[in-house]
Amino acid sequence: MLKRAQALFLGLLSPVIALAMAGNVSAESATRQLNMPQGVTEVSQAAYDIHMIMMWICTVIGIAVFGFMFYVMYAHRKSRGAVAANFHENHVVELIWTIVPALILIVMAIPATTALLKVYDTENADIDIKVTGYQWKWQYEYIGEGVKYMSELRTSQDEIYGRAPKGEHYLREVTEPLVIPTGKKVRFLITGNDVIHSWWVPDFGVKRDAVPGLFTAAWAKTDVPGTYVGECTELCGIGHAFMPVVVEVKEEAEYNEWLAGKKAEVAEYASTIGKEWTFDELMVRGEEVYERSCAACHQSDGNGIPGVFPALKDSPIALGAKEGHIAVLIDGVAGTSMQSFADQLSEVDIAAVVHYERNAWGNDVGDVTQPIDVLNYKQGQ
Amino acid sequence: MAHGPATLADGWGKYISRWVFTTNHKDIGTLYLWFSFAMFIMGGAFAMIIRAELFQPGMQLIKPEFFNQMTTMHGLVMVFGAIMPAFVGLANWLIPMMIGAPDMALPRMNNLSFWILPFAFAILTSTLFMEGGGPNFGWTFYAPLSTTYAPDTVNYFIFGVHIMGASSIMGSINIIATVMNMRAPGMTYMKMPLFVWTWVITAFLLVAVMPVLAGAVTMMLMDINFGTSFFDAAGGGDPVLFQHIFWFFGHPEVYIIILPAFGVVSQIIPTFSRKPLFGYSSMVYATAAIAFLSFVVWAHHMFTVGMPIAGELYFMYATMLIAVPTGVKVFNWITTMYRGSLTFETPMLFSIAFVILFTFGGFTGMMLSIAAADMQYHDTYFVVAHFHYVMVAGAVFSGTAAVYYWLPKWCGRMYDETMGKVQFWIAFIGFNITFMPQHFLGLAGMPRRYADYGLQFADWNMVSSIGAFMYGGAQILFLFNVIRTIGWGKPTDDPQVWEGAEGLEWTVPTPAPYHTFATPPKVK
Numbered sequence: 001m002l003k004r005a006q007a008l009f010l011g012l013l014s015p016v017i018a019l020a021m022a023g024n025v026s027a028e029s030a031t032r033q034l035n036m037p038q039g040v041t042e043v044s045q046a047a048y049d050i051h052m053i054m055m056w057i058c059t060v061i062g063i064a065v066f067g068f069m070f071y072v073m074y075a076h077r078k079s080r081g082a083v084a085a086n087f088h089e090n091h092v093v094e095l096i097w098t099i100v101p102a103l104i105l106i107v108m109a110i111p112a113t114t115a116l117l118k119v120y121d122t123e124n125a126d127i128d129i130k131v132t133g134y135q136w137k138w139q140y141e142y143i144g145e146g147v148k149y150m151s152e153l154r155t156s157q158d159e160i161y162g163r164a165p166k167g168e169h170y171l172r173e174v175t176e177p178l179v180i181p182t183g184k185k186v187r188f189l190i191t192g193n194d195v196i197h198s199w200w201v202p203d204f205g206v207k208r209d210a211v212p213g214l215f216t217a218a219w220a221k222t223d224v225p226g227t228y229v230g231e232c233t234e235l236c237g238i239g240h241a242f243m244p245v246v247v248e249v250k251e252e253a254e255y256n257e258w259l260a261g262k263k264a265e266v267a268e269y270a271s272t273i274g275k276e277w278t279f280d281e282l283m284v285r286g287e288e289v290y291e292r293s294c295a296a297c298h299q300s301d302g303n304g305i306p307g308v309f310p311a312l313k314d315s316p317i318a319l320g321a322k323e324g325h326i327a328v329l330i331d332g333v334a335g336t337s338m339q340s341f342a343d344q345l346s347e348v349d350i351a352a353v354v355h356y357e358r359n360a361w362g363n364d365v366g367d368v369t370q371p372i373d374v375l376n377y378k379q380g381q
Numbered sequence: 382m383a384h385g386p387a388t389l390a391d392g393w394g395k396y397i398s399r400w401v402f403t404t405n406h407k408d409i410g411t412l413y414l415w416f417s418f419a420m421f422i423m424g425g426a427f428a429m430i431i432r433a434e435l436f437q438p439g440m441q442l443i444k445p446e447f448f449n450q451m452t453t454m455h456g457l458v459m460v461f462g463a464i465m466p467a468f469v470g471l472a473n474w475l476i477p478m479m480i481g482a483p484d485m486a487l488p489r490m491n492n493l494s495f496w497i498l499p500f501a502f503a504i505l506t507s508t509l510f511m512e513g514g515g516p517n518f519g520w521t522f523y524a525p526l527s528t529t530y531a532p533d534t535v536n537y538f539i540f541g542v543h544i545m546g547a548s549s550i551m552g553s554i555n556i557i558a559t560v561m562n563m564r565a566p567g568m569t570y571m572k573m574p575l576f577v578w579t580w581v582i583t584a585f586l587l588v589a590v591m592p593v594l595a596g597a598v599t600m601m602l603m604d605i606n607f608g609t610s611f612f613d614a615a616g617g618g619d620p621v622l623f624q625h626i627f628w629f630f631g632h633p634e635v636y637i638i639i640l641p642a643f644g645v646v647s648q649i650i651p652t653f654s655r656k657p658l659f660g661y662s663s664m665v666y667a668t669a670a671i672a673f674l675s676f677v678v679w680a681h682h683m684f685t686v687g688m689p690i691a692g693e694l695y696f697m698y699a700t701m702l703i704a705v706p707t708g709v710k711v712f713n714w715i716t717t718m719y720r721g722s723l724t725f726e727t728p729m730l731f732s733i734a735f736v737i738l739f740t741f742g743g744f745t746g747m748m749l750s751i752a753a754a755d756m757q758y759h760d761t762y763f764v765v766a767h768f769h770y771v772m773v774a775g776a777v778f779s780g781t782a783a784v785y786y787w788l789p790k791w792c793g794r795m796y797d798e799t800m801g802k803v804q805f806w807i808a809f810i811g812f813n814i815t816f817m818p819q820h821f822l823g824l825a826g827m828p829r830r831y832a833d834y835g836l837q838f839a840d841w842n843m844v845s846s847i848g849a850f851m852y853g854g855a856q857i858l859f860l861f862n863v864i865r866t867i868g869w870g871k872p873t874d875d876p877q878v879w880e881g882a883e884g885l886e887w888t889v890p891t892p893a894p895y896h897t898f899a900t901p902p903k904v905k
Contacts, residue, residue: 033821034640037825037826043756047754047756048757054558054751058747058748062744065712065715065740067735068715069464072718072721073723075716075726076654076718076720076722077722078723082721082722085720086656088656089661093716094660094709105702105704108751112752115753115754116690116697116753119753120545120690133531144760151769162440166836171835172439187580191779194525195529196526198685202757205761206756211621213615214620220473228446229835230826231826231831234523234760235526235830237449237517238449238517240831240832241834265502305446306512307511307512307514308514314575321410331406335529337529350574363810375794
């Protein structure tokens with residue numbers, strides 16, 4: 001009987017033991033990870049430490065309480081001839097089990113408070129980055145550097161819908177990750193553009209809701225270069241699961257090089273905006289942009305979702321005047337989930353996607369939309 | 382007692398009118414219970430769709446749009462359609478019999494409060510068949526996803542919620558009025574069975590917070606249709622305001638669900654321990670303390686929203702306090718069993734599982750209360766696992782225990798004990814296979830309400846889905862056992878039914894006659 005009880009006891013404990021032993025799995029080989037990651041910042045370490053303290057306290061209390069309960073269930077069963085006692089009160093015992101948990105909680109409150117103070121220590125940052133949540137992508141703006149770009153899921157709709165094999169980084173890859181340097185205190189100023197999103201990087205211990213009309217701050221400082229993957233953690237519509245966060249931490253020299261490259265890109269783009277694109281070039285680029293930014297709602301076949309997202313195939317806007325079509329992308333449609341893409345897509349991308357929508361799925365307007373048309377519309381506003 | 386209730390022998394017309402026009406607390410209790418079971422099956426079907434889609438990474442069966450409707454409807458139907466009406470049904474059946482009253486204090490309102498419910502849920506579920514689909518913004522319906530960005534059908538959802546709220550408020554007023562005015566002579570407050578106590582406290586919570594929910598959805602209605610900007614930042618409003626209002630309702634709401642479950646378990650454990658409940662008065666005070674605390678901890682659902690640190694600290698400390706009265710209850714249940722004479726019939730098995738798994742959910746709740754750690758847990762599967770441990774293993778297990786415990790009294794027939802035990806073990810094992818791995822998923826980084834996930838989460842999701850199908854199967858067995866009992870169970874006329882059962886409901890004949898306590902009993 002004792003052996004049986006021992007086996008049962010160990011069996012019940014096994015998830016706890018497994019949890020405790022799995023603490024040190026690195027972020028990259030996370031396939032069998034069971035526990036919270038320790039991460040690479042002070043904040044993530046603080047969260048992990050308090051998490052482990054709480055878990056051990058709960059484990060000890062659990063073993064004591066459930067152990068006693070299982071003993072009672074074994075020893076005081078009627079089939080073993082147990083006769084019921086008749087007591088129903090004991091003020092001393094009741095007082096003890098009210099006061100002792102309260103004391104444990106008071107002790108717990110101390111490390112819990114210290115850890116929280118660390119989370120909120122956002123003063124004196126070296127670098128400020130504005131993070132804006134869009135349906136369904138992130139925008140990163142390096143404040144004071146003139147660098148701003150969108151970070152979108154790179155996994156294809158074909159992989160998601162099983163029409164192509166899933167890659168190694170399925171749903172963990174983006175067009176352009178956020179890049180930060182090692183050894184610098186980076187402050188994230190987080191806000192939302194449309195609905196509430198939440199920006200989470202587990203290895204930084206940073207999770208902040210991206211609320212429209214509100215800026216919240218979080219921070220990270222790490223010495224460990226690498227790629228860190230996170231997620232959007234506030235339900236934000238149909239693309240909620242499809243807007244991962246990817247952060248690359250580079251050595252400072254590499255980071256500076258990268259930042260200089262981004263600035264050069266901005267300058268170069270401005271000089272090429274007048275270029276004439278051919279019909280077919282625009283179709284190719286347009287399809288890429290469409291799949292990334294439009295297909296989640298309007299669907300790959302342009303048919304939309306009836307009653308929620310209108311079809312673009314045979315739509316009067318796509319078949320009508322070019323200016324009207326561009327206007328929808330630049331201005332959005334008030335009171336609907338069609339947002340303005342003026343800040344999210346470049347003039348070239350908007351031209352390409354408008355062109356694509358006018359000439360795909362049997363839409364055959366046949367005209368060509370150039371980046372300069374988009375720029376003219378923007379400037380004419 | 383001139384005549385009994387109409388039966389099928391009187392013809393369909395009379396039989397149906399009996400149920401439609403009934404003012405009898407037992408009939409209305411029965412209606413509530415069957416309605417809630419129907420909703421439980423429907424909400425369960427939604428859960429099965431969710432788990433089937435999450436069986437593997439990638440979108441196989443449904444689109445993300447429909448997935449979001451399923452998670453939303455699953456939550457709404459289970460909370461407002463299955464669990465709450467189930468406990469109102471139990472209250473209707475049992476409170477008059479437990480306090481020695483002939484019926485509820487307000488029988489016509491009782492009829493109304495039940496019969497508007499099917500309409501509320503017809504309105505809500507009909508949206509699934511409309512253009513635009515059902516609500517797709519989660520059961521917490523955070524603005525502006527549920528206002529500016531919602532499908533047009535959100536208006537149906539709003540009216541559905543209004544009707545559910547009206548039903549709950551009427552039901553609660555009825556319970557408060559009954560308990561305050563209709564107790565038998567000698568049945569003082571501190572002699573009431575704990576189930577009655579927990580329900581009175583729950584009823585006060587409901588009366589206090591349901592209007593807050595009604596206010597929240599009305600503000601949504603205004604934002605959507607009449608151009609106000611309560612929750613729209615562009616118009617000077619604040620999306621965070623919505624969350625404060627919602628959780629001021631939402632946190633008491635979760636105690637509304639669990640307190641009657643505490644009551645049920647506090648009735649069953651003494652019976653099968655053959656020993657009075659330990660610490661009755663501390664149980665009452667602990668329940669009241671939990672109810673009070675539920676009003677002052679709401680923003681612990683919002684630790685990541687960007688509150689100032691003073692707010693975070695206050696809500697963290699207040700939330701940690703809940704562990705004290707909750708611990709008292711758990712210790713009391715276990716001490717009730719201590720030196721008892723225990724047997725393990727199906728209701729007792731479900732009650733013991735309740736104590737263990739609810740306590741486990743309480744542990745994860747304590748971890749969640751630590752704001753710095755919650756930055757990692759928030760909105761992940763860790764939270765999903767936590768609240769299913771308290772909602773399913775808490776409320777649903779205790780509801781199941783209650784049905785098995787009182788069913789012989791209600792219909793004068795015994796259920797099949799073996800089938801009940803088989804159901805228990807399938808449910809218990811299936812439940813843990815479903816939700817234990819979700820702790821790991823959440824800690825490893827899987828957010829909740831995800832229609833699709835990265836390959837690193839594949840294994841545990843598959844395990845969780847298998848467990849969910851198992852748990853779903855156990856409910857079919859439950860339905861079968863209940864129907865079999867009512868129709869063909871072994872007849873019994875022992876008023877006490879269970880050897881250790883105490884209380885007024887066990888003094889009336891079995892099966893309980895249509896009218897009980899026409900003359901009040903004397904309670905010593």
